[in-house]
Amino acid sequence: MTVISSTQNRYVKLYRSLEKRKIRIQQNLVPLEGEKLIRDAIERRVLPEVVYLREGLTPEEFPFLQALESQVPVLSIAEKLFDRTAFTDSPQGILAVAPRPKSDLTDLFVKKPALLLVADGVQDPGNLGTMLRSAAAAGADGAILLPGTVDATNPKALRAAMGAYFALSVVETNHQDCLSALAGHGVSLVTTAARAEVAYDRYDWNTPVAVVIGNEGSGVSPAMAEAAKSRVSIPMAGAVESLNAAIAMSVIFFEAARQRRKLV
Helix, strand or coil, X not given: CCEECCXXXXXXXXXXXXXXXXXXXXXXXXEEEXXXXXXXXHHCCCCCCEEEEECCCCHHHCHHHHHCCXXXXXXXXXXXXXXXXXXXXXXXXXXXXXXXXXXXXXXXXXXXXXXXXXXXXXCCHHHHHHHHHHHHHCCXXXXXXXXXXXXXXXXXXXXXXXXXXXXXXXEECCHHHHHHXXXXXXXXXXXXXXXXXXXXXXXXXCCCEEEEEEECXXXXXXXXXXXXXXXXXXXXCCCCCCCCHHHHXXXXXXXXXXXXXXXX
């Protein structure tokens, strides 16, 4: 394999351009870093359009690449250039560019009863990625990302999600369309509140439900707070007043999963 060492190489420039959300949306592409993330994408039939290997590595060292068609470029990138091209500190010697999965609101209501995450202005990519990972692990059907929420294809969000982005239907939409879709499918909206009378483990999660997690600083938007049918709290001991948004979301979703397992 010829080793690429120029920053002007079109594939190198393509990858670096995907650091910007606008370019990811325009190109309909996602940057992937690390063996697990790329393998998970391929296993879910999201096939890369180009693969980058750090100089010295070969395709044979990554058996999952055998699923790619022969015309997909697999490039060898000089070590220093590879490290400068990657967005993370330890991409494990492999990067890829893949098509952005397409989902719409109808994809979220295939299973009954629905269990959905609604991210309402979540800005930290690590938090969003962790939420997607927890949602997938708890058996959720998908996630709705409202305006002000970080892009789920942000490299840090993808890294934190650990492949969950490809396991869920993830839809970006506005508040009105979100509420209309939930109401049309009989899905109740639930938010969290420190002083809510109903504790999260006393709520009946066996019904169709969407859990709203708001901005890390300002919380749930007025539109979603007003539309919520219920509010739940997470009782805490000691002097702790609140949990990180992703942790609170995980606590709730695994309680929902626990209750739903009893129905099976």
